[in-house]
Amino acid sequence: MPGFSHVVEEHAPQSFRLDLYVSKHLNIISRSQIKARNVKALLNGKQVKFSHIVKKGDHLELNWEDLPPLDIIPQDIPLDIIYEDQRCIVINKAQGMVVHPGAGNRQGTLANALYFKMLERNSKTFIDNSNTDNRLTERPGIVHRLDKDTSGVMIAAYDDEAHAFLSGQFKARLTSKTYIAIVCGVPKEERGRIETFISRDPGDRKRFKVSANGRNAVTFYKTINKWQNHSLLLLHPRTGRTHQLRVHLKHIGCPILGDPVYGRSDRQFQGAALMLHSKSLSIVIPGETGQSVFSAPVPERFRTIINKLNGKENNDK
16 A cells, blocks of 8 residues: 655644645645545554644645556547547537447547546646655546547546536536437438437347336427438437437438448448537536537538538538
8 A cells, every 4th residue: 555654744734624725735635536545644652534624734644545457548649629628528529439348349449538637637647756656647548538430529537526516417417418429211200309218238238228127218309401302300318328329310210421331321421420410508617607618510421411411512611
């Protein structure tokens, strides 16, 4: 169990809580990591809570648990950054980028890129920077996910407190997400609400399906444009189930163009990539009280398909 020993300096602020002294004055460990790492504090030889007030001349000892090895390789992968501060980052995720390492995808993921950025920022280190083991570096916090072939707005956290703050909004359904999709077919109604139960397909564990039980899922849609055999839809998921939009659009007979799992063959656009894009996200970022709206521009692949549908394949975009 690593440790740290320190005498509270003469120039330390008066009446400082121990957790604030450790996190803000010494910059050793964030307040969220105090609990996560099960940090124990001895003040003048006696164990105290982190709400305890420290005084000049107090002898402070800290002990904490080692985190298990982080099985993520840091990689300097360019990201299309929409917004970034000390607590979080918002990106326009490229189509084809996997969010988190998994079987067959150990490198080249968003988590690899975030871990590199966190190490580069070197924001959580001990005073003795010559000892590279003396680090309580926070881990990249994936707040929500987009499928590999879905592009668009994603937010991630740079510390555990920010991760909990952002994740809590998703869990409480306090965020607002907007997607655009080009689908095969035209919905019977120009706008509507799709509400079903979604469960994992017992015949294929990588697929999901509408079922009589499972987890409730709600999606609102609006038709923005339509052609003979295709439509452009604006989607507002009320819940965040895995593959929800893809499963729901298949359910109403309008699968997303280019969907290799839930789609169907399209002779007009053979080989099309998945035409699903996270257009905007409304969320309160750490340190703010009002919601911020982050947007990602319509991808080129959408413009190409729309121009072809409009008969403007050779026109300037």
